[in-house]
Amino acid sequence: MLTAKLEAFARSLTPSARRQRAVRRRIAREHLRGDGIEIGALHLPLRTPRRARVRYVDRMGVDGLREHYPELADEPLVEVDVIDDGERLDSLASASQDFVIANHFIEHCEDPLGTIGSHLRVLRPGGVLYLAVPDRRHTFDRDRPVTTLEHVVRDHRDGGAASRAGHYLEWARAVERLPDDLAPAAAQRLDESDYSIHFHVWEPDPFLEMLGYGRSELGLALEVQALQRNGHEFIVVLRRAPDEPPTGIGHRQRDG
Numbered sequence: 001m002l003t004a005k006l007e008a009f010a011r012s013l014t015p016s017a018r019r020q021r022a023v024r025r026r027i028a029r030e031h032l033r034g035d036g037i038e039i040g041a042l043h044l045p046l047r048t049p050r051r052a053r054v055r056y057v058d059r060m061g062v063d064g065l066r067e068h069y070p071e072l073a074d075e076p077l078v079e080v081d082v083i084d085d086g087e088r089l090d091s092l093a094s095a096s097q098d099f100v101i102a103n104h105f106i107e108h109c110e111d112p113l114g115t116i117g118s119h120l121r122v123l124r125p126g127g128v129l130y131l132a133v134p135d136r137r138h139t140f141d142r143d144r145p146v147t148t149l150e151h152v153v154r155d156h157r158d159g160g161a162a163s164r165a166g167h168y169l170e171w172a173r174a175v176e177r178l179p180d181d182l183a184p185a186a187a188q189r190l191d192e193s194d195y196s197i198h199f200h201v202w203e204p205d206p207f208l209e210m211l212g213y214g215r216s217e218l219g220l221a222l223e224v225q226a227l228q229r230n231g232h233e234f235i236v237v238l239r240r241a242p243d244e245p246p247t248g249i250g251h252r253q254r255d256g
C-alpha cells in the first residue's frame with residue numbers, strides 16, 4: 001500500500017523535481033555510509049545508498065505532523081523513530097553517528113549556529129552532515145531579506161528568543177502577504193501554536209559566510225566537502241574534522 005502510494009507520488013513529480021531528487025541521491029551516494037539519522041524527513045526522505053542505515057528524528061510523531069501539515073494529507077509520511085528537538089539532539093550520545101541528514105530543516109531552526117554545533121557533537125570524527133537548504137531567491141521567501149551573519153550571531157547568544165516575534169511578523173507580511181492591519185494578529189497566532197516557519201533565509205554565499213564564522217570564531221570543527229546548487233535549493237556537505245573536538249558551542253550533552 002505504502003509502495004503504491006510512493007509510486008503514485010513519484011509519477012506526480014515534475015521533470016525538474018525529478019532532476020533535483022536525482023542530484024540529492026547522487027550526492028548521498030558519494031558521501032553517506034554507516035549508521036546515521038535524518039532530521040525532519042517528513043514526506044521526502046532522502047534516498048540513501050544501501051550501505052547507509054537511517055533512523056528518523058522529528059520534533060513530533062506522525063499524528064502530530066499530520067495535524068501540523070494538513071496540506072500533506074494525501075502523502076505518506078516517514079515513521080519517526082526518535083522524537084527529539086533537532087536543534088539539540090539531547091537524546092543522542094556524542095560521537096554516535098556516521099552521518100546526519102537535515103534537508104529543508106536548518107531554516108526552521110531558531111539558533112542555526114547552535115544547531116550545527118549539536119549536529120557536529122553527535123557525529124563521529126570524519127562523520128558527514130548533509131544539508132539541503134532552500135535558496136531564498138527561488139522560494140516563497142523571495143521577498144524576505146537574506147539573514148545576515150550579525151543576525152545569526154545574535155540568535156546564537158539568546159537561542160533566538162529576541163528575534164522570534166519579528167520572525168513571525170516578517171513571515172506573516174512577506175510570505176502570507178497579509179496587510180499591516182492583519183499581520184500582527186496572524187503572527188501572534190503562529191507564535192502561540194509554535195508553528196514551524198522558516199525563521200531564517202539564505203543564499204549560498206551568506207550560508208558559507210555563517211559556516212566560516214562558526215569555524216573561525218566559535219571553534220566548530222567543520223570542513224566543507226561540497227556545495228551544489230540544485231534548483232530551488234542548494235546542498236551543502238560538511239564533515240566533522242577528524243582531529244578536532246567537535247565544537248566549542250554545542251548544546252548540552254546527555255551521555256549517560
Ligand SMILES: C[S@@+](CC[C@H](N)C(=O)[O-])C[C@H]1O[C@@H](n2cnc3c(N)ncnc32)[C@H](O)[C@@H]1O
Pocket residue numbers: 039040041042043044045057058059060065084085086087102103104105108109132196
Ligand atoms: C519543511 S519540512 C522538511 C521536509 C523534507 N526533509 C524536505 O526535504 O523537504 C521540515 C521538517 O523539520 C521538522 N522540524 C522542524 N523543527 C524541528 C525541530 N526543532 N526538531 C526536529 N524536527 C523539526 C518538521 O517537523 C518537518 O518534518
